[in-house]
Amino acid sequence: MSDAVAVGIDIGGTKLLALAVDENGAVVGRERLTTPRGDPDALVGTIVEAARGLAHGVPVGVGVAGIVARDGTLRYGPNLDVTDLPLQARLEEQLDATVTVRNDATVALYGELRAGAGQGYEHVVMITLGTGVGGAVFTEGVLVEGANGMGGELGHVPVVDGGRRCPCGNHGCLEAYASGTVIGARAREAIDATDVETVLREQQDVDGKQVTLAALDGDEFALSVLREAGYWLGVGLVGIVNAFDPAVVVVGGGAATLSAEIMLPVAAEVVGERVIGADRRDVPPLIPAELRDDAGGIGAGLLAHDERSGGLQAGS
Amino acid sequence: MSDAVAVGIDIGGTKLLALAVDENGAVVGRERLTTPRGDPDALVGTIVEAARGLAHGVPVGVGVAGIVARDGTLRYGPNLDVTDLPLQARLEEQLDATVTVRNDATVALYGELRAGAGQGYEHVVMITLGTGVGGAVFTEGVLVEGANGMGGELGHVPVVDGGRRCPCGNHGCLEAYASGTVIGARAREAIDATDVETVLREQQDVDGKQVTLAALDGDEFALSVLREAGYWLGVGLVGIVNAFDPAVVVVGGGAATLSAEIMLPVAAEVVGERVIGADRRDVPPLIPAELRDDAGGIGAGLLAHDERSGGLQAGS
Numbered sequence: 001m002s003d004a005v006a007v008g009i010d011i012g013g014t015k016l017l018a019l020a021v022d023e024n025g026a027v028v029g030r031e032r033l034t035t036p037r038g039d040p041d042a043l044v045g046t047i048v049e050a051a052r053g054l055a056h057g058v059p060v061g062v063g064v065a066g067i068v069a070r071d072g073t074l075r076y077g078p079n080l081d082v083t084d085l086p087l088q089a090r091l092e093e094q095l096d097a098t099v100t101v102r103n104d105a106t107v108a109l110y111g112e113l114r115a116g117a118g119q120g121y122e123h124v125v126m127i128t129l130g131t132g133v134g135g136a137v138f139t140e141g142v143l144v145e146g147a148n149g150m151g152g153e154l155g156h157v158p159v160v161d162g163g164r165r166c167p168c169g170n171h172g173c174l175e176a177y178a179s180g181t182v183i184g185a186r187a188r189e190a191i192d193a194t195d196v197e198t199v200l201r202e203q204q205d206v207d208g209k210q211v212t213l214a215a216l217d218g219d220e221f222a223l224s225v226l227r228e229a230g231y232w233l234g235v236g237l238v239g240i241v242n243a244f245d246p247a248v249v250v251v252g253g254g255a256a257t258l259s260a261e262i263m264l265p266v267a268a269e270v271v272g273e274r275v276i277g278a279d280r281r282d283v284p285p286l287i288p289a290e291l292r293d294d295a296g297g298i299g300a301g302l303l304a305h306d307e308r309s310g311g312l313q314a315g316s
Numbered sequence: 317m318s319d320a321v322a323v324g325i326d327i328g329g330t331k332l333l334a335l336a337v338d339e340n341g342a343v344v345g346r347e348r349l350t351t352p353r354g355d356p357d358a359l360v361g362t363i364v365e366a367a368r369g370l371a372h373g374v375p376v377g378v379g380v381a382g383i384v385a386r387d388g389t390l391r392y393g394p395n396l397d398v399t400d401l402p403l404q405a406r407l408e409e410q411l412d413a414t415v416t417v418r419n420d421a422t423v424a425l426y427g428e429l430r431a432g433a434g435q436g437y438e439h440v441v442m443i444t445l446g447t448g449v450g451g452a453v454f455t456e457g458v459l460v461e462g463a464n465g466m467g468g469e470l471g472h473v474p475v476v477d478g479g480r481r482c483p484c485g486n487h488g489c490l491e492a493y494a495s496g497t498v499i500g501a502r503a504r505e506a507i508d509a510t511d512v513e514t515v516l517r518e519q520q521d522v523d524g525k526q527v528t529l530a531a532l533d534g535d536e537f538a539l540s541v542l543r544e545a546g547y548w549l550g551v552g553l554v555g556i557v558n559a560f561d562p563a564v565v566v567v568g569g570g571a572a573t574l575s576a577e578i579m580l581p582v583a584a585e586v587v588g589e590r591v592i593g594a595d596r597r598d599v600p601p602l603i604p605a606e607l608r609d610d611a612g613g614i615g616a617g618l619l620a621h622d623e624r625s626g627g628l629q630a631g632s
Contacts, residue, residue, distance in 0.1 A: 008538070098550065103596070139458075139460050140459070140460060142456045144456060144561075145561070146562065147562060153558040153559065153592045156555070156591075156592045157555035158475070159477065170554070170592070241473040242473060245461070245465070246462065276486070277392065
């Protein structure tokens with residue numbers, strides 16, 4: 001464990017992954033715990049336990065789904081059932097270390113920038129396809145967090161005005177057309193409403209993963225559902241690319257791990273045809289993320305380390 | 317003229333506005349020339365003439381519509397009929413000064429940041445409504461220019477998949493629903509296709525400005541056309557606000573000067589209802605730009621000045 005320069009902790013709605021990382025982002029220690037929900041004290045205690053179990057005296061980075069204020073207060077963590085928890089301050093009291101708390105998508109992007117698919121770029125958009133659709137942006141060599149710490153909510157770019165209801169409360173968001181949840185729902189709807197032939201008809205509780213596995217196995221119906229999601233991913237990315245002009249778009253998240261080879265070419269074709277000045281510019285490639293489930297923990301650790309060492313080190 | 321710290325030049329498709337500015341962005345000298353089109357040498361000559369006429373030895377900033385590479389090469393200037401013109405290098409050869417060439421929307425935003433509606437903010441989105449819809453972004457204290465110098469093309473965020481054709485070649489862009497050009501076209505279409513009552517029916521060649529003047533005069537039809545454009549501006553801004561989380565959205569451009577009081581409340585309502593976490597965050601206000609036609613010249617001059625003096629000075 002002598003190589004550990006930081007601990008990074010990725011807090012999911014059910015599991016909490018803590019990683020000790022070296023200065024290049026290699027994982028030199030790992031611990032997985034259950035996330036306590038609706039209990040701020042237990043949450044703080046679990047993070048402290050995980051960090052102490054891996055290393056002492058090194059910076060600790062934490063990535064958490066929700067709205068994180070600039071001072072590391074978790075203003076709203078829907079998966080954790082907590083609001084207005086001064087997480088960074090509470091952790092610094094208990095750990096003999098500097099602590100950095102950020103949005104989970106931001107730290108996952110930072111992991112990819114420093115140790116994954118985004119290495120060497122100064123302009124990177126990351127999209128994560130999972131239960132929902134997340135996003136994070138690195139532009140001009142800085143992480144986009146925004147005035148409320150809510151920048152990079154790329155899953156909530158509208159793609160269909162008045163379209164499918166999104167968990168965020170709005171209608172027609174990219175998330176409502178391209179998440180793993182939606183891929184499963186679209187498949188179930190079509191199976192129930194039509195007599196389309198598909199191996200999925202025999203299965204219980206069809207979800208995004210089953211659709212993807214069937215598609216990879218050549219099921220034409222499942223392929224069409226994924227291609228449709230890929231189309232909407234492309235439509236959303238047209239606006240995102242026009243806004244940020246990234247050198248590359250990194251696509252990660254659980255739902256993308258298997259489906260990338262089907263969805264990304266469809267999305268890339270839409271982007272290549274529709275972004276402004278497509279024939280006079282470099283159109284960013286859509287590439288899969290590399291660090292998978294470790295991206296958040298690696299990124300949180302490296303971000304905490306780099307901030308204490310004098311600033312972000314991603315980009316060229 | 318002793319106060320001039322820089323000259324800023326805003327190159328439009330027909331007119332070229334050169335301003336001498338002091339360090340606060342106050343205009344201390346002004347010259348207006350005709351823009352030569354399709355003749356790179358004449359363009360360079362006109363800029364040199366304008367700059368020399370106002371001040372000697374001070375930095376010169378230039379804002380131009382089109383794709384501007386990081387080295388100040390104008391890769392594509394559709395309004396000027398030029399491609400791949402190394403404008404910054406050519407100007408530096410002829411002027412005894414450092415020269416900065418940037419996109420016109422970027423310098424207009426910089427003007428508003430330093431001397432107009434964006435003062436004091438670190439996260440600002442600017443939208444310009446004119447013949448087209450332009451945009452520029454300042455986030456985390458940096459100007460978003462992107463990998464190709466094409467960041468901030470906010471007029472080309474899709475709002476209706478497969479919708480109205482946009483001059484950019486795509487369909488359904490914000491620009492195709494909210495530009496001054498489109499406001500005029502929508503009004504003409506409805507007047508031709510229906511028997512709607514409106515004072516515009518008597519007028520020749522209805523354009524966006526006429527629609528706006530009629531609306532300000534209480535014409536219900538004209539109001540409905542502007543409100544529809546305001547609605548789509550709001551839809552586009554939902555995605556833009558979710559992506560960047562700005563503290564404020566500054567709306568400028570010729571078409572906004574008169575129509576802001578009608579369009580912005582409609583757009584603001586859409587943004588306020590639909591951005592993610594609207595009830596748990598500060599939703600950015602939509603405010604009119606302040607510098608009007610001088611924004612580009614002032615911003616180009618201040619940007620050239622600030623870059624030579626050690627970096628951007630906007631934000632807090």
